[in-house]
Each structure stands twice: as structure tokens, then as C-alpha cells.
Amino acid sequence: MNLSVRDADVAELMDDPDCDPRRLAATLRRFDTVNRLISGWGAAYRSQLRPYLASLGAPARILDIGSGGGDLVLRLASLAARDGFDVRWVGVDPDPRAIAVARERTTSGVEFQCADAAALAAAGERFDVVVSNHVLHHLSAGELAVFAEQSLALSEGIVVHSDIRRSRLAYGLYTIGVTPFAPGTFLRTDGLRSIRRSYRVDELALALGDGWRVEAAAPYRVLAVGRADG
Numbered sequence: 001m002n003l004s005v006r007d008a009d010v011a012e013l014m015d016d017p018d019c020d021p022r023r024l025a026a027t028l029r030r031f032d033t034v035n036r037l038i039s040g041w042g043a044a045y046r047s048q049l050r051p052y053l054a055s056l057g058a059p060a061r062i063l064d065i066g067s068g069g070g071d072l073v074l075r076l077a078s079l080a081a082r083d084g085f086d087v088r089w090v091g092v093d094p095d096p097r098a099i100a101v102a103r104e105r106t107t108s109g110v111e112f113q114c115a116d117a118a119a120l121a122a123a124g125e126r127f128d129v130v131v132s133n134h135v136l137h138h139l140s141a142g143e144l145a146v147f148a149e150q151s152l153a154l155s156e157g158i159v160v161h162s163d164i165r166r167s168r169l170a171y172g173l174y175t176i177g178v179t180p181f182a183p184g185t186f187l188r189t190d191g192l193r194s195i196r197r198s199y200r201v202d203e204l205a206l207a208l209g210d211g212w213r214v215e216a217a218a219p220y221r222v223l224a225v226g227r228a229d230g
């Protein structure tokens with residue numbers, strides 16, 4: 001597998017509107033385990049969200065765009081609650097099949113809506129923090145520019161987009177590590193295609209342009225951090 005060049009043409013099975021709905025739902029439910037193992041959001045919470053919430057010193061609203069099965073919202077909500085922060089959480093996803101899975105997990109202070117960033121912006125919504133996980137690599141170049149701009153417009157504070165950082169080692173480790181979690185899901189095929197579609201730090205910095213700080217996060221992660229006051 002040649003990973004020296006980003007493969008923006010390979011399509012993920014879950015992005016097919018006609019994909020098997022049972023496998024899609026199983027995939028969305030199992031993102032919970034995969035995200036806990038690989039997404040690095042514990043560290044991103046400690047380095048980005050926690051200091052910002054502490055500096056705010058007031059109740060906050062946080063948005064996760066492209067929330068999928070909703071597990072990241074619940075995980076961050078639990079981390080923030082443990083630190084004593086008063087936060088209301090909103091997860092949005094344009095795919096109603098994802099929202100149906102996320103709503104299985106709705107809990108107090110957490111809401112899931114079938115919407116995209118443009119709909120929220122049109123409704124005049126603003127949040128203190130906007131995050132996303134594993135969305136950037138799904139988007140075309142044009143979609144990425146719009147998504148980045150809309151995420152900044154929806155935030156009064158910080159924006160943190162987290163995604164996979166493409167590397168041969170990540171590809172090799174995922175190939176082996178996903179085996180116990182893959183049956184009945186798209187996790188093997190889509191995870192490997194995601195790595196092929198994902199960015200290196202310099203590539204994402206170039207694609208996002210000014211106004212974003214793009215950094216490597218361990219292991220095999222890239223973080224794009226923006227500020228509303230930029």
C-alpha cells in the first residue's frame with residue numbers, strides 16, 4: 001500500500017447511502033470502542049477543552065459536528081462533569097441513521113439533532129466550543145473549506161477538529177488491531193480507507209489555510225485548532 005500520497009478518491013462504505021443499514025448501525029455503535037482506543041480525545045480534552053472551560057468560568061455549550069453514534073459527546077461530557085464543569089452538549093449529524101444510533105445513548109444534558117453546520121448557522125446557533133472527530137478526511141477539498149469556515153462561525157471560543165494522521169505504521173497496526181472488533185461492521189474496510197484518505201500535518205495545514213494551528217498528536221493523530229477571534 002502506497003501511503004506517501006493521500007488517496008482522496010477511495011470511497012468509504014458507510015458514505016454510500018445504500019449501504020447495509022444493519023452493518024452501518026453496528027459500525028456506529030462500535031465506534032465507541034474504536035474511538036476510546038485510537039481517537040486520543042482524553043489527551044485532546046486535557047490539552048484543549050479543559051483549559052478553555054476553566055478559563056471560561058461559566059456554564060458552556062459544546063457542539064460535536066458529525067457526531068456519528070454519539071459516543072464522543074458522552075465521553076467528553078463525562079470527563080467535563082468529573083472536572084466539575086457545567087456543560088450542555090449538542091451532537092449533530094446530517095445522516096439520520098447516525099442520529100438514530102446516537103439517540104439510543106441520549107442522557108441528561110446531551111442532545112442529538114439531525115442537522116449540518118449550515119442549518120445551525122442559519123438558526124443563529126453559537127457554541128463556546130466546537131469539536132469534530134474523524135470528519136475532515138471524509139470531505140472533498142471544497143467541503144473541507146466550507147466545514148472549517150462554518151465550524152469557526154459556530155464557535156464563540158475554540159474549535160478542535162481531530163482526525164487520523166496517515167502513516168504506514170498506523171495502517172499496519174490498525175490492520176491487526178481492528179480484527180476483534182470488525183465482524184458485522186464496516187470497521188476494517190472503512191478504517192483502512194480512512195487512513196488512506198487522512199492527512200499528514202503539513203497537508204492539512206495547507207488545506208485549511210490561515211487561521212488554523214495544525215499539530216501532530218500521539219499516537220497517529222492530527223489536531224486542527226482554531227479560535228473564533230482568530
Ligand SMILES: C[S@@+](CC[C@H](N)C(=O)[O-])C[C@H]1O[C@@H](n2cnc3c(N)ncnc32)[C@H](O)[C@@H]1O
Nearest residue numbers: 031065066067068093094095098116133134135
Ligand atoms: C467516520 S464518521 C465519524 C463519526 C463520529 N464523529 C466518530 O468519531 O465516531 C463521519 C461522520 O461525519 C458525518 N459527516 C459527513 N459529512 C459531514 C458534514 N459535512 N458535516 C457534518 N457531518 C458530516 C457523517 O454523517 C458521519 O456520521
